[in-house]
Amino acid sequence: MDRTWNNKAWFMVLPVLVLVAFSALIPLMTVVNYSVQDTFGNNQFFWAGTEWFEEILHSDRFWQAMGRNLIFSAIILAIEVPLGIFVALNMPRSGWGVPVCLVLMALPLLIPWNVVGTIWQVFGRSDIGLLGYYVNAIGIDYNYVRDPIDAWVTVIIMDIWHWTSLVVLLCYAGLVSIPEAYYQAAKIDGASRWAVFRYIQLPKMNRVLLIAVLLRFMDSFMIYTEPFVVTGGGPGNSTTFLSIDLVKIALGQFDLGPAAAMSIVYFLIVLLLSWVFYTVMTNYDAER
Amino acid sequence: MNLSWMAWTLPTAIFFATIFALLVGMAVWEYVSPGGNPRVGILRFETTRGDRLFVSLLGSAYIHLAWLGLVGPSLWWALALSVVYAIGVFRYV
Numbered sequence: 001m002d003r004t005w006n007n008k009a010w011f012m013v014l015p016v017l018v019l020v021a022f023s024a025l026i027p028l029m030t031v032v033n034y035s036v037q038d039t040f041g042n043n044q045f046f047w048a049g050t051e052w053f054e055e056i057l058h059s060d061r062f063w064q065a066m067g068r069n070l071i072f073s074a075i076i077l078a079i080e081v082p083l084g085i086f087v088a089l090n091m092p093r094s095g096w097g098v099p100v101c102l103v104l105m106a107l108p109l110l111i112p113w114n115v116v117g118t119i120w121q122v123f124g125r126s127d128i129g130l131l132g133y134y135v136n137a138i139g140i141d142y143n144y145v146r147d148p149i150d151a152w153v154t155v156i157i158m159d160i161w162h163w164t165s166l167v168v169l170l171c172y173a174g175l176v177s178i179p180e181a182y183y184q185a186a187k188i189d190g191a192s193r194w195a196v197f198r199y200i201q202l203p204k205m206n207r208v209l210l211i212a213v214l215l216r217f218m219d220s221f222m223i224y225t226e227p228f229v230v231t232g233g234g235p236g237n238s239t240t241f242l243s244i245d246l247v248k249i250a251l252g253q254f255d256l257g258p259a260a261a262m263s264i265v266y267f268l269i270v271l272l273l274s275w276v277f278y279t280v281m282t283n284y285d286a287e288r
Numbered sequence: 289m290n291l292s293w294m295a296w297t298l299p300t301a302i303f304f305a306t307i308f309a310l311l312v313g314m315a316v317w318e319y320v321s322p323g324g325n326p327r328v329g330i331l332r333f334e335t336t337r338g339d340r341l342f343v344s345l346l347g348s349a350y351i352h353l354a355w356l357g358l359v360g361p362s363l364w365w366a367l368a369l370s371v372v373y374a375i376g377v378f379r380y381v
Contacts, residue, residue, distance in 0.1 A: 033295040057357035283333040
């Protein structure tokens with residue numbers, strides 16, 4: 001059969017290409033240009049070569065922020081993905097409970113990130129916050145402003161509260177798409193609850209889980225607003241993640257060259273890890 | 289149109305022109321030989337030409353960063369290593 005070529009399709013994708021060019025490619029090119037130069041403002045640039053990259057790669061501050069970011073993302077994925085699956089499995093599939101649960105799950109996702117940060121900043125305060133006050137009242141010394149572990153716990157719980165719903169909604173969408181015949185066949189075979197989950201529900205959720213893991217990894221690895229509003233990166237640098245450090249360098253110190261070099265290294269790490277996640281999960285799916 | 293805010297330099301312009309030329313080259317290759325030449329290589333999963341170019345470029349970026357961090361600012365050897373790596377990826381992955 002002759003191959004059909006339809007060159008009009010190129011015109012259909014042209015608007016997307018233009019949009020991506022302005023929103024991603026041109027800014028990325030500018031960052032690359034900045035990363036090899038130094039500037040003192042007023043559009044005056046001086047060639048610096050690879051100096052900023054060397055500075056970043058030899059900087060303890062960068063690697064410590066990177067370590068904190070990786071630990072944060074690992075904790076977030078380890079909690080939010082299983083919790084999201086668990087909640088989705090226990091949500092009703094019919095009746096009035098469905099819209100109620102869906103609305104409740106969607107609510108945290110509708111709140112702007114800086115508002116979430118502000119809510120938790122007040123919520124966690126030991127003097128006026130509901131959480132902070134009662135946690136201290138039961139004898140636990142909790143103060144996220146003073147104690148790094150308390151700050152981490154607050155930021156992690158805040159992220160779980162904000163984003164587990166996304167995993168739940170994606171998993172729920174995967175679960176409701178499973179035909180009833182699968183469950184009936186499992187019932188006839190006398191399959192246990194675990195077997196139904198392992199061999200029917202989990203494989204059918206695989207694609208939505210891929211999206212959930214990718215989105216949650218990228219979001220948690222690039223997290224900025226919520227921890228910045230709650231802890232400001234402190235106490236000390238204990239919750240200073242890469243994005244917070246990046247903004248401090250770029251806007252606080254106006255070191256655009258080092259900030260651009262750091263952005264590129266940061267971008268390459270996100271790109272590599274996302275590619276690894278994507279490749280592993282899609283190939284696992286294909287093998288099955 | 290004033291593009292001074294983009295702070296272009298000759299080396300970065302050459303860098304992006306090379307990437308653009310690679311993409312054009314891949315498009316021409318695809319036109320001449322459609323289908324992307326999918327195959328299973330040493331990584332034991334299917335890759336197309338586009339996948340192999342992506343792996344080559346991403347790996348080259350890491351080779352350059354590793355060279356800068358571990359060896360020094362002269363990147364010619366890193367570039368040579370990246371070319372060898374890319375050939376390896378296109379041959380075996």
